[in-house]
Amino acid sequence: MPHSAPVVIREPESGWWDAYGEPLEPLATESDEAAVTVAVVGEAETGWNTDAVVCRLAELAVNDELLVVYGSGSRHRPGPGHHAVMSALRWRLPRHHVIAVHVRHQDAGLRPEAAAALERLLEDGSLPVVVTSAAAMHDITAEVSSYLRADRVVRASCTITGADLYQVWRRQPVLSVN
Numbered sequence: 001m002p003h004s005a006p007v008v009i010r011e012p013e014s015g016w017w018d019a020y021g022e023p024l025e026p027l028a029t030e031s032d033e034a035a036v037t038v039a040v041v042g043e044a045e046t047g048w049n050t051d052a053v054v055c056r057l058a059e060l061a062v063n064d065e066l067l068v069v070y071g072s073g074s075r076h077r078p079g080p081g082h083h084a085v086m087s088a089l090r091w092r093l094p095r096h097h098v099i100a101v102h103v104r105h106q107d108a109g110l111r112p113e114a115a116a117a118l119e120r121l122l123e124d125g126s127l128p129v130v131v132t133s134a135a136a137m138h139d140i141t142a143e144v145s146s147y148l149r150a151d152r153v154v155r156a157s158c159t160i161t162g163a164d165l166y167q168v169w170r171r172q173p174v175l176s177v178n
Contacts, residue, residue, distance in 0.1 A: 036065045037064040037066050038144055039154050039155070041057070042156075043073045043134060045157060045158050046081070046085050049162065049163055050084050051088060052162035055163070056156060056162075057165075069130045069140055070131050070137075071136070073133075086129055089129070096125070100129050101117065101128050105133065105135075105140055145169070149171070154168065
């Protein structure tokens with residue numbers, strides 16, 4: 001009997017991308033438990049300062065289960081691209097298995113078998129880097145974070161002095177009623 005993935009309901013993401021807010025503090029977590037964090041990185045950020053962006057991602061990966069969604073603009077665009085990000089993550093996080101997962105966005109959304117594979121990679125302690133088009137980056141991020149029940153979504157932004165990560169969404173704790 002084939003395994004079927006559960007139906008995924010996307011979290012409300014309107015407004016996720018509108019405002020930056022305050023940058024995350026390094027290694028900012030609110031508990032001792034590892035959070036599932038989805039980090040969104042566009043090709044524009046890594047083309048400008050790959051090392052600074054990767055440094056911030058590596059800080060998160062020390063405490064969190066991290067999945068990176070990398071939005072690539074074009075194969076013909078000059079710049080380091082996702083290969084440079086993956087190489088730098090492997091160098092900074094030698095105990096992590098950094099694995100590229102290429103996802104093409106289709107009208108039907110993220111395929112259930114792709115979502116299940118990402119979940120297995122995180123459970124195995126890997127750091128998946130989902131490579132998709134820049135146009136599909138936000139949709140893929142919303143689908144992945146919803147499917148994985150991520151605790152938060154952050155995005156990278158380069159600054160004059162390096163790079164910052166900004167929280168664009170955080171799962172609200174469920175209040176228990178006694």
